[in-house]
């Protein structure tokens with residue numbers, strides 16, 4: 001008889017956003033006439049920017065023509081996109097085009113990159129956290145069984161709470177891999193330059209690797225919040241960065257992102273061994289074996305997001321989502337709640353009155369106001385008693401949600 005990977009049995013029964021989708025579908029099925037306002041998963045609602053659409057059409061037409069047709073592309077991504085990325089996003093940070101690995105989105109890269117590390121690696125995550133960081137390591141056998149609070153024994157948790165401005169403390173126990181997401185999903189917190197420098201210095205001292213999830217960098221408004229970890233000296237020796245077109249250019253359906261794996265990032269070949277290997281070559285080996293590359297037409301669309309026109313259009317999308325986030329923020333402040341995020345990030349994070357159970361609140365907000373949010377508990381034990389809403393709805397729906405909220409009894 002075949003035997004499964006029993007580490008999967010340690011995972012929560014379903015992925016957070018699948019469970020939300022299940023509850024929302026059940027509610028919609030029994031209330032078919034009701035308009036639901038979906039501010040749960042961070043899925044964009046505005047159409048793709050015009051320059052992206054034009055690039056897509058053009059690339060589709062190329063496929064109809066023998067001269068323009070493309071079959072398999074480079075697994076790492078076409079040079080035209082990697083060069084556009086470096087020129088636009090990493091100028092002056094010492095990143096080369098061949099250190100960019102284009103993919104079908106940051107979620108896959110973040111979930112997959114842990115494969116390059118030994119199975120006994122210690123992993124540190126912030127809490128609350130984007131569930132992919134924990135779940136992918138549990139699948140790889142680094143979590144073990146969860147305790148009653150849902151904490152995995154094998155994972156180092158770094159609580160990020162409002163009293164600490166959602167900034168994690170350096171862990172007491174040395175991690176091999178540190179996951180940082182800033183601007184943060186779900187809390188909307190940021191790491192300012194001096195804080196991020198502490199993490200880079202720590203990773204250098206400890207020979208740890210930082211997985212830096214910068215999926216929300218386009219939403220940064222404050223000048224002293226770095227957009228890339230490579231703005232910090234020494235980061236090219238310790239950090240991989242993940243970027244996504246999903247939220248800043250509306251690609252949640254189209255799918256494109258990239259990982260930056262600097263050639264200067266070396267890890268030891270075994271505990272205590274002197275010999276080191278560059279992650280760059282290993283990630284190339286992994287991607288060429290398991291991945292055939294992001295579609296040509298999608299990469300042309302992503303390239304257009306880096307053009308001057310595309311950048312203006314993406315900035316307008318981001319501004320509109322941030323206006324929504326601001327409305328949500330104000331709506332909950334008016335209700336007297338402690339609210340964070342919605343300033344440098346599209347997520348608004350609430351502390352519920354009397355630390356109410358966040359799944360109960362989810363159900364009640366859905367039932368009584370027809371608004372879908374995300375329960376904080378789904379992001380980890382420190383998310384209990386908290387709740388997340390996103391600015392990614394459309395403006396009219398977000399305004400309507402705030403009107404419904406005004407009449408909703410907390």
Ligand code: MLT
Pocket residue numbers: 040041042043107130185
């Ligand atoms: C979220 O809502 O946390 C994000 O949309 C999830 C994702 O980007 O995969």
